[in-house]
Amino acid sequence: MKPVLEIESVVARFGAEKVHDGVSFSVQRGEVVALIGASGTGKSVLLKEIIGLVRPAAGRIRLLGTDVWEASAAELNELRRRFGMLFQDGALFSSLSVAENIAVPFRENTDLPMDIIAPLCGFKLALVGLPPDTGRKTPAQLSGGMRKRAALARALALEPEILFLDEPTSGLDPVGARAFDTLVRVLSDSLGLTVFIVTHDLDTLLSIIDRAIVLSAGKVIADGPVSAVMKSGDRWIRDYFSARAPQPA
Amino acid sequence: MSTAAGWIEHEVEDGADVLYLEGAWRLSNLTAIVLALRSLKLRASRFVLDGSRLEALDTAAGFMLYSHLARLGCTETMVDERRFDPHHERLLKLVHERMKCPPVAARSVHLGLVQRVGAAAISVWRLTRSHTGFVGALTVEALGLVPKPRRFRLRETVSQFEAVGLDAIPIVALVTFLIGVVFAYLLGQQALRYGANIFVVDGVGLAMCRELSPLLAAIIVAGRSGAAFTAQIGTMKVQEEIDAIATLGLSPVQVLVIPRLVAITVALPLLVFIGDICGITGGMMVAGWQLDVPPRAFIDRLHDVLPLSALVVGLVKAPVFAAFIAVIACRMGMLVARDARSVGVNTTSTVVQSVVSVIVLDAVFAVVFQHLGIR
Numbered sequence: 189m190k191p192v193l194e195i196e197s198v199v200a201r202f203g204a205e206k207v208h209d210g211v212s213f214s215v216q217r218g219e220v221v222a223l224i225g226a227s228g229t230g231k232s233v234l235l236k237e238i239i240g241l242v243r244p245a246a247g248r249i250r251l252l253g254t255d256v257w258e259a260s261a262a263e264l265n266e267l268r269r270r271f272g273m274l275f276q277d278g279a280l281f282s283s284l285s286v287a288e289n290i291a292v293p294f295r296e297n298t299d300l301p302m303d304i305i306a307p308l309c310g311f312k313l314a315l316v317g318l319p320p321d322t323g324r325k326t327p328a329q330l331s332g333g334m335r336k337r338a339a340l341a342r343a344l345a346l347e348p349e350i351l352f353l354d355e356p357t358s359g360l361d362p363v364g365a366r367a368f369d370t371l372v373r374v375l376s377d378s379l380g381l382t383v384f385i386v387t388h389d390l391d392t393l394l395s396i397i398d399r400a401i402v403l404s405a406g407k408v409i410a411d412g413p414v415s416a417v418m419k420s421g422d423r424w425i426r427d428y429f430s431a432r433a434p435q436p437a
Numbered sequence: 438m439s440t441a442a443g444w445i446e447h448e449v450e451d452g453a454d455v456l457y458l459e460g461a462w463r464l465s466n467l468t469a470i471v472l473a474l475r476s477l478k479l480r481a482s483r484f485v486l487d488g489s490r491l492e493a494l495d496t497a498a499g500f501m502l503y504s505h506l507a508r509l510g511c512t513e514t515m516v517d518e519r520r521f522d523p524h525h526e527r528l529l530k531l532v533h534e535r536m537k538c539p540p541v542a543a544r545s546v547h548l549g550l551v552q553r554v555g556a557a558a559i560s561v562w563r564l565t566r567s568h569t570g571f572v573g574a575l576t577v578e579a580l581g582l583v584p585k586p587r588r589f590r591l592r593e594t595v596s597q598f599e600a601v602g603l604d605a606i607p608i609v610a611l612v613t614f615l616i617g618v619v620f621a622y623l624l625g626q627q628a629l630r631y632g633a634n635i636f637v638v639d640g641v642g643l644a645m646c647r648e649l650s651p652l653l654a655a656i657i658v659a660g661r662s663g664a665a666f667t668a669q670i671g672t673m674k675v676q677e678e679i680d681a682i683a684t685l686g687l688s689p690v691q692v693l694v695i696p697r698l699v700a701i702t703v704a705l706p707l708l709v710f711i712g713d714i715c716g717i718t719g720g721m722m723v724a725g726w727q728l729d730v731p732p733r734a735f736i737d738r739l740h741d742v743l744p745l746s747a748l749v750v751g752l753v754k755a756p757v758f759a760a761f762i763a764v765i766a767c768r769m770g771m772l773v774a775r776d777a778r779s780v781g782v783n784t785t786s787t788v789v790q791s792v793v794s795v796i797v798l799d800a801v802f803a804v805v806f807q808h809l810g811i812r
Contacts, residue, residue, distance in 0.1 A: 282776040282777055282778035282779075283778050298464065298465070298467070299468065300467055300468060301468070304467065304468070304471055304501070307500075307504060308497055308500065308501075311496070311497075311500045311504075311532075311535070311536060312496075314535045314536060315496060315531075315532075315535045317535075326776075327776065328774055328775060328776040328778075328779070344496075346464060347463065347464050347495040347496060347497060374531065375531075377527065378527040378528050378530070378531035379495075379496065379528055379531070380524050380528075
């Protein structure tokens with residue numbers, strides 16, 4: 189089976205500083221993959237390169253069979269309908285209500301009439317576990333956790349094949365963060381969704397992830413199931429996994 | 438038996454309605470699928486959904502299927518699913534579970550005319566009340582500075598003065614000069630008919646000093662600096678910097694509002710004075726070119742007909758305008774909610790409120806000065 193996401197020796201520079209120095213990995217359909225690494229190792233930059241916002245200096249990125257940086261504008265737009273992106277703080281449009289936010293992708297990319305879009309938006313809210321009256325609120329009236337769920341509903345609107353999440357649990361309380369993780373896993377299992385998560389959250393990693401990719405000094409230093417990555421000899425990885433206070437036996 | 442355009446085939450087996458789902462049940466085909474669903478004639482007794490001919494299924498299509506069945510009065514016990522691909526089955530199960538909460542309308546509520554007028558009246562009343570409260574708080578904070586004058590932020594005040602006053606000089610000078618030119622020109626056209634050219638001096642001098650220069654300078658400052666104050670303070674509010682100031686034991690009013698208030702109150706009269714000079718210069722140039730009133734004669738005449746009181750009236754109004762602009766702008770900045778849009782909304786509101794209040798104040802001043810016999 190062809191991977192849904194292939195990264196081949198990607199190089200990125202900011203001025204003289206090399207952020208990525210030959211990053212390569214691939215993601216198979218239906219996998220839930222986490223990209224981890226210390227702050228400043230360019231995780232978010234890599235995400236932006238994948239979804240076509242920041243151009244890498246060299247290398248190839250194939251997403252759902254399309255080369256992101258060789259594609260024409262029309263191909264890129266076609267591709268954009270097939271993946272969903274959840275930005276760090278949700279990035280809901282503040283001038284629209286939550287339901288209108290979710291309606292935006294339907295209105296812009298489909299020719300569905302309003303009497304189909306409206307109930308669909310309500311359903312998307314229910315799908316991410318938000319109560320129905322959330323739709324009428326403005327994003328400013330929501331708590332951080334609800335904002336992320338609402339943004340996830342918007343990201344899921346066009347039935348994406350692959351979902352990108354940038355730090356989905358940052359700023360959430362542990363209970364909310366675990367609930368969000370579970371939601372992502374349930375959606376992935378039921379919808380056959382491929383999920384690519386950039387995260388710092390150790391609990392996310394241990395609970396819902398199939399595979400972890402570790403980025404350090406511009407390179408992938410470990411790639412495999414979490415249990416295998418944990419055994420890696422790298423110093424940063426050791427510190428990372430032992431950063432959590434020891435659990436009582 | 439009946440076929441709905443390639444999406445659903447409907448047969449009756451053992452007294453149950455069997456729906457064979459066919460093709461790709463995807464969002465891109467949703468309009469056709471909904472039409473197919475609506476064209477079905479079902480007897481709403483017992484349903485079997487057969488997934489053996491299904492090529493693809495997503496949540497949107499699954500939702501539409503179930504919500505259509507629910508609208509027909511179908512309950513959970515009346516529907517059976519059979520021969521679905523395991524993936525599709527899981528998806529349908531999730532859709533079914535999550536659908537139990539009723540969906541909501543996506544449109545926001547639109548208010549009628551009466552409701553809009555009422556809501557606007559209430560919000561104006563609330564705003565006025567909150568501005569008044571703010572003036573009170575501002576007074577208390579300002580009085581708090583009297584025993585501890587060292588807390589007054591001179592550096593911040595000077596830097597605000599530079600932005601509000603010095604940086605505004607070119608635009609104020611240009612605008613008042615041009616208005617002086619236009620005013621003298623129009624007035625001159627009329628005066629020329631009666632051979633009363635020299636009276637243009639009276640008109641230009643009085644109008645610029647008493648009304649035009651104070652109003653123009655105040656409106657420019659409201660648009661330039663009032664908007665800037667709201668945007669600056671509002672952005673700080675969004676980023677919780679105001680809370681940080683309070684947490685550090687400082688008063689946000691003393692740190693942010695009072696320097697701006699002082700700076701603008703000092704700067705506006707100076708701008709008005711510059712405006713007076715530029716406006717009269719504009720008038721003088723037109724008088725020289727078009728009306729045979731040489732600058733020398735213009736200035737002599739100005740000396741005779743422009744009372745000092747006219748200049749003072751203009752300069753007295755300026756700090757009052759300035760204080761209103763500063764209070765409105767800073768208050769609107771503080772009222773910014775924690776989202777990006779509200780910074781823009783409040784900045785716009787600041788400009789509207791301050792321009793309106795400057796003009797209202799100007800009218801009040803005109804009446805009061807008339808009654809006091811000040812001309």
